[in-house]
Amino acid sequence: MTLKLENVQVSIQAAPILRGVSLDVGAGERMGLIGRNGAGKTTVMRTITGLAKMAAGTVKWDGEDISNMQPRLRARLGFGYMPEDRRLVPDLTVEENMLLPAWANDEIDGRKGLEFVYDLMPELANMAPRKALLLSGGQQKMAALGRALIAGRKLLLLDEPFEGVAPALARRISDVITSLKGEGLSVLIAQSELSHSSDLLQRECVIERGEIIRVNVIDPVLAGKA
Amino acid sequence: MRSKLFLGATAAFAVLAAGSVILPDWAMFLCAMALAKGLVCLGIVGMMRGGVVSFGQGLYYCIGAYTATLVANSFGVSDIFLLTLLSALACLLVGMAFGPLLSSYRGIFFAMLSLALSMVLYGSLSKMSVIGGTDGLNIAAPTFLGWAPEGRPLQTALYIYVVAIVVIAGTLMRIYFDSEQGLITLATRDNELRVEYLGASVRNIMTYNYVFGAVLGGIGGTIAALALGHVDPEFAFWTTSGEFVFVAILAGYLSVPAVFVAAIILELVRSFSNLYFPNTWQLALGIFLLVVIVLLPNGLGSLVGRRKGNAA
Numbered sequence: 182m183t184l185k186l187e188n189v190q191v192s193i194q195a196a197p198i199l200r201g202v203s204l205d206v207g208a209g210e211r212m213g214l215i216g217r218n219g220a221g222k223t224t225v226m227r228t229i230t231g232l233a234k235m236a237a238g239t240v241k242w243d244g245e246d247i248s249n250m251q252p253r254l255r256a257r258l259g260f261g262y263m264p265e266d267r268r269l270v271p272d273l274t275v276e277e278n279m280l281l282p283a284w285a286n287d288e289i290d291g292r293k294g295l296e297f298v299y300d301l302m303p304e305l306a307n308m309a310p311r312k313a314l315l316l317s318g319g320q321q322k323m324a325a326l327g328r329a330l331i332a333g334r335k336l337l338l339l340d341e342p343f344e345g346v347a348p349a350l351a352r353r354i355s356d357v358i359t360s361l362k363g364e365g366l367s368v369l370i371a372q373s374e375l376s377h378s379s380d381l382l383q384r385e386c387v388i389e390r391g392e393i394i395r396v397n398v399i400d401p402v403l404a405g406k407a
Numbered sequence: 408m409r410s411k412l413f414l415g416a417t418a419a420f421a422v423l424a425a426g427s428v429i430l431p432d433w434a435m436f437l438c439a440m441a442l443a444k445g446l447v448c449l450g451i452v453g454m455m456r457g458g459v460v461s462f463g464q465g466l467y468y469c470i471g472a473y474t475a476t477l478v479a480n481s482f483g484v485s486d487i488f489l490l491t492l493l494s495a496l497a498c499l500l501v502g503m504a505f506g507p508l509l510s511s512y513r514g515i516f517f518a519m520l521s522l523a524l525s526m527v528l529y530g531s532l533s534k535m536s537v538i539g540g541t542d543g544l545n546i547a548a549p550t551f552l553g554w555a556p557e558g559r560p561l562q563t564a565l566y567i568y569v570v571a572i573v574v575i576a577g578t579l580m581r582i583y584f585d586s587e588q589g590l591i592t593l594a595t596r597d598n599e600l601r602v603e604y605l606g607a608s609v610r611n612i613m614t615y616n617y618v619f620g621a622v623l624g625g626i627g628g629t630i631a632a633l634a635l636g637h638v639d640p641e642f643a644f645w646t647t648s649g650e651f652v653f654v655a656i657l658a659g660y661l662s663v664p665a666v667f668v669a670a671i672i673l674e675l676v677r678s679f680s681n682l683y684f685p686n687t688w689q690l691a692l693g694i695f696l697l698v699v700i701v702l703l704p705n706g707l708g709s710l711v712g713r714r715k716g717n718a719a
Contacts, residue, residue: 284590
């Protein structure tokens with residue numbers, strides 16, 4: 182299943198944020214969206230999830246135009262989104278936070294999803310009964326990644342997953358994403374720099390002032406094909 | 408977890424029902440009215456958990472009270488169970504009609520629109536002399552499955568009935584609050600967008616909560632009408648709705664029993680300040696509310712919530 186953005190333009194209060202962004206993420210591909218703060222990375226993510234309104238352009242999923250589809254219906258396509266600010270519900274436990282997508286969507290088997298996440302990140306099983314408000318920033322990132330993994334059965338959108346976490350935890354998150362290689366999951370990771378993800382991405386799109394200025398092939402296998 | 412809840416509900420019923428033996432008439436009436444109003448407030452708390460507050464719950468309080476009165480006066484129905492059921496049904500239908508409209512609004516717009524609806528009802532009832540106009544209507548004492556008590560036994564039966572309804576409604580709402588749908592409501596309060604991108608419809612959640620609030624409001628109104636023996640358009644007036652919001656804020660959104668405790672406290676403070684400071688009782692009530700809000704910004708329920716949070 183392929184995600185395709187074609188000439189996407191987004192403005193916020195008349196200020197153009199995305200100026201004709203086009204990119205595609207192939208089935209099972211791990212793509213990076215690299216750019217400085219304010220370049221438009223988060224807006225690209227929000228456009229894919231349907232949270233940002235487009236002024237022009239199309240978003241296609243598996244060939245189908247989903248530009249006008251509501252966010253909750255896009256979530257049902259198997260999109261998992263981890264926003265930069267994590268957005269866990271402070272009054273709910275870690276496990277309840279991760280189960281939210283399953284409660285919102287009957288097609289997701291919450292139990293199975295939890296097993297999958299706990300296999301990948303056993304540390305989350307230990308934090309399961311703790312309220313989200315009692316977690317550190319890094320632990321919240323892990324829990325938010327777990328929630329996105331339960332929701333994202335087809336496409337995983339990670340906004341700054343390594344931002345503001347200790348180097349050891351950043352490596353751990355990077356390992357978790359790398360271990361998804363065999364799952365056939367498409368992954369789009371937005372970040373300011375490549376330091377934590379150079380070995381887990383296959384391609385990177387460099388975004389600047391709302392425009393994709395370059396696409397680099399990182400994975401040696403893909404590079405060989407190119 | 409569920410068995411603990413049922414145990415708690417049974418204990419609450421036993422303690423509250425014991426009041427029918429201990430309490431004098433005036434206190435039993437006061438508690439019955441407070442608990443009936445607490446039901447309305449519980450509906451507001453359900454909405455508060457989703458991040459909106461209705462300033463117009465008087466609408467359903469009034470619809471419930473008038474439905475019971477009109478059915479009783481027009482068709483000679485006096486059975487309290489049937490009257491409660493019919494009023495709840497009427498409020499369910501009205502709630503289902505207005506719910507989808509109101510669920511598109513948030514914050515002050517939701518509050519003002521709900522208030523506007525109740526004031527439209529208030530204005531309409533005040534002008535309709537055929538159903539009493541501003542004087543309202545009287546309603547005869549209810550019967551209980553054919554049993555027609557009078558005097559103290561009537562008051563006791565009515566009190567026990569309110570207690571039973573409160574315990575059942577409170578238990579069901581607690582189950583709902585702790586259910587998947589209820590926890591998604593809590594997530595909505597925190598951030599609506601997150602709930603949308605996780606796949607849930609915030610509008611549907613808001614509609615459900617509004618309809619539950621409508622039904623609870625109708626039941627509360629029916630019981631209040633039967634306890635008072637009289638209904639008038641003041642049931643839908645904005646001050647009545649404001650009182651419900653006061654109780655909901657006093658209780659907070661964390662605990663169901665706190666809603667009824669807050670309702671009883673408010674009734675007691677009002678009654679005693681009215682008795683001892685007849686000319687300045689509103690001042691005493693205002694100071695009391697101010698102190699509670701300053702000391703417990705998340706309401707009385709946060710006393711219990713805080714303990715649970717620390718334990719987690």
